Amino acid sequence: MFIPFLWLTFGLILLIKGADWLVEGATVLAKKFNVSDLAIGLTIVAFGTSAPELVVNVMGSIEGHHEIVFANVIGSNNFNLLVILGISGLITPLVVQSSTVWKEIPFSLFAAVLLFFLANDLWLPGSYTVSRFDGFIFLAFFVGFLFYVYKQLSSDPSEIQTENKSYTQLKIWGFIIVGLAGLVLGGRLVVNNAIQIATVLGVSEKIIGLTIIAAGTSLPACHFNSSGYAQEC
Incomplete structure (x- = not known):
């Protein structure tokens, strides 16, 4: 029990640092x-900080651990909304723009409602699956949301600012390659050891995914948010 937990922790560290190095x-x-x-903010930073969740879910999906996939997605969203916003609100009052209240938040609610209906399978009542066709639906709405964000930021004179750094080509590609390797290895360690821990504790994989994995894979986004990047946290 202790050894799998150590490997799980090490895997989460690799995921966090891998995303950090890849984005860097x-x-x-x-x-x-x-x-x-x-x-850069819309593409590299946005996708890079979500890479840990993507890697864990892809591996979990390939290996047939569907409970981990859904639990990680739902748990990460809950962690970002409830824990991160809760802690931030305790530190200082958060000013919310009207466009966020009337546009972005409703879109997030729509995404959750869409998952609810598709998971209950609108096409085959009584079946609880997210099919390949449902996956295309999710991706189509995501592309639409990216276009909306791009249009919003294009009309905003303020831009996301990134720090200018002078690295050699060797160091740049070293960060990218090591970051990708960290993500892959970390994702493998997280999935395998989460399954072992769930088996030893006699709990479902869903519980591990909703808690430890969800919180761990959400940390990179919180790190970059605190560094000045606009992220989901």
């Missing part, structure tokens, strides 16, 4: 090609 290297590389701060 990719951001500096993009700056060398004169990519705007806006584009």
